[in-house]
Amino acid sequence: MTALTGTGALLRLALRLDRVRLPVWVLIIGTLPAVTAAQYQELYPTKESLDQVSGVISNPSLVAINGPLFAGGSIGALTAWKVLVTEVILVGLMAILTVIRHSRVEEETGRLELLRAGVLGRHAPLTAALLAAGSAGVAAGTIAALGLIGARQPAAGSLALGAAVAFTGLLFAAVAGVAAQLTESARSATAIGTAVLGGAYLLRAVGDAGPTWVSWLSPIGWALRLRPYAGERWWTLGLVTVLALACVAVAFVLAGRRDLGAGLLPQRPGPARAEPALRSPFALAWRLHRGLLIGWVIGMAVWGGVLGGSAKGIGDATLDNERITDLLSRLGGAGALVDAYLGAVLGITGLVVAAYTVQATLRLRGEETAGRLEPLLATRTRRVRWALSHLAFAVFGTALLLAVAGAGAGLAYGAQVGDVGGQTAALLGAALVQAPAAWVLAGIGAALFGLAPRLAGGITWAALVLCLLVLEIGEILGLSQWIIDVSPFAHVPKLPGADFTVAPLLWLTVAAAALAAAGLAAFRRRDVG
Known part of the structure; x- marks a missing residue:
């Protein structure tokens, strides 16, 4: 052999x-x-x-x-x-x-x-x-x-x-x-x-x-x-x-x-007894998520700085073709070219951060398949509390990453145009409006974790890829609006430059919460493993 x-x-x-x-x-x-x-x-x-x-x-x-x-x-x-x-x-x-x-x-x-x-x-x-x-x-x-x-x-x-x-x-x-x-x-x-x-x-x-x-x-x-x-x-x-x-x-x-x-990377043996700060589901979730989250924070800070630092040059572009102008506006927002560019790149940033959202959500399934969930549930830990401790990082971690990217872009662009405070606040808000769309993907992952756990990973990642394709080529290919609307990111206000509307963000948040609630309800009743 x-x-x-x-x-x-x-x-x-x-x-x-x-x-x-x-x-x-x-x-x-x-x-x-x-x-x-x-x-x-x-x-x-x-x-x-x-x-x-x-x-x-x-x-x-x-x-x-x-x-x-x-x-x-x-x-x-x-x-x-x-x-x-x-x-x-x-x-x-x-x-x-x-x-x-x-x-x-x-x-x-x-x-x-x-x-x-x-x-x-x-x-x-x-x-x-x-x-x-x-x-x-x-x-x-x-x-x-x-x-x-x-x-x-x-x-x-x-x-x-x-x-x-x-x-x-x-x-x-x-x-x-x-x-x-x-x-x-x-x-x-x-x-x-x-x-x-x-x-x-x-x-x-x-x-x-x-x-x-x-x-x-x-x-x-x-x-x-x-x-x-x-x-x-x-x-x-x-x-x-x-x-x-x-x-x-x-x-x-x-x-x-x-x-x-x-x-090959050494696994450090843990202490025989947990510290008081580690004796809760949320503290354990933080221990499990912190490495991934910190790495993403560093990456988003650099990402935001690069995108914001590139924004000033877009204002020098001249568009003589009305169809091109209209296309850029539809892809990235309304108003000035800089706003259209910033709206486009922050939309891309929302999808990039959504990859973290999916990773954090699917940690639920990863802990289950690795066999670590069953011993944990043998203690006084309740199922829903454990699941919410992980979903908290999918929700608040997503918001944190978007805030870091928006602030980085605002600082870099604001330093170029002499308006650090104003641009940082504007781009911070423009980045954070992407969060409800990413939360919908977390809701999909949570719902599948409860209802069809074996399909959770594949379908949730497929949903993210679908959103990426709709953003990348939907407008260029002239797809029907109802197809584009399948992506939650299609409903996010394209800030800066467009009018801010609260209703789509509320509906996206409600949809994400409803999906997560359905998944948690199913998780309470299904077998573990």
């Missing part, structure tokens, strides 16, 4: 378990570029209209969000600018979740130990997880390339965009493979992988808005600098390949040096 014995069987099992989840990911990622290109052909039918929008996109503020437009004047280049960052983030997230699910989750739940009792090599589980995630990334990149060619875009640029998606998926699958060896918890491994993904995006944003060399520190920056439809640089794929192979090698070495179910 070799270290890879049984890899094929585990790969088939992984693909069977993900027979619905992975195809949905692949179809969304693979078809998005072609759909966007087809719509752009209708929006910008002439060379003049393409040149006008290319001039707007070259503004540093928009470059910070989506990256640089390396060559204007073509539908392909415009499509690559619009979707490539979104594509690599989605494929990276898909790869991370897939690898963790079929490696660390299998260990944490004890299923892998049962499989290892048979004929199964030591490295077979990790290899199968990497192959499942990598094949899904390659499939998504292939569909993207073929779709763009079918949309009458140049073959070289289409293949380059597809390759950027596929190779980025392979890279973040390898990153997740390393993360799965470091910690005993699947949730912590996922947090490590998504932190690397978020850090790569942030480095790319800082580099594209400022010193260009910083972008070369980010794998997402490498993907953009493959330059689809703008004189392709195929050699950048070599950078991705080398880093991916290095991560795979590290993952296999680490896997060979740890025990089954253990992680």
